[in-house]
Amino acid sequence: GLYFHLVDSGNTSIPDTLQLKNTVVDRYKKYTLNIASDTISNWNTIDFPIPDEFVYGDLTQSFKGFQEAVTYMKRNDSEAKIIVPSIIGIQADMMSVTPYGYYLKIKILK
Numbered sequence: 001g002l003y004f005h006l007v008d009s010g011n012t013s014i015p016d017t018l019q020l021k022n023t024v025v026d027r028y029k030k031y032t033l034n035i036a037s038d039t040i041s042n043w044n045t046i047d048f049p050i051p052d053e054f055v056y057g058d059l060t061q062s063f064k065g066f067q068e069a070v071t072y073m074k075r076n077d078s079e080a081k082i083i084v085p086s087i088i089g090i091q092a093d094m095m096s097v098t099p100y101g102y103y104l105k106i107k108i109l110k
Contacts, residue, residue: 003083011077018071028043063088079103
């Protein structure tokens with residue numbers, strides 16, 4: 001399963017904001033867990049000009065690891081560190097049996 005660590009709980013002045021079918025805009029740093037780590041960044045507009053987005057609850061738009069992580073994050077501007085086993089990761093990574101780490105931050109659009 002997913003390994004999850006909440007780094008920043010986000011905007012706590014508003015009660016839980018994530019609901020089924022909300023659009024989630026995500027930025028992340030993806031990295032290997034090897035000693036010589038490789039990093040793929042989608043953290044800011046310099047790394048990747050357009051952020052990813054997906055509909056919460058729709059597994060055709062994102063992978064199960066991100067869907068599960070945002071369930072725990074549930075607020076705007078929250079940040080988390082996660083380790084995603086290949087079985088719940090990106091389709092292209094499933095055959096490699098290699099887990100990846102992500103530093104993830106989200107915004108929720110209603």
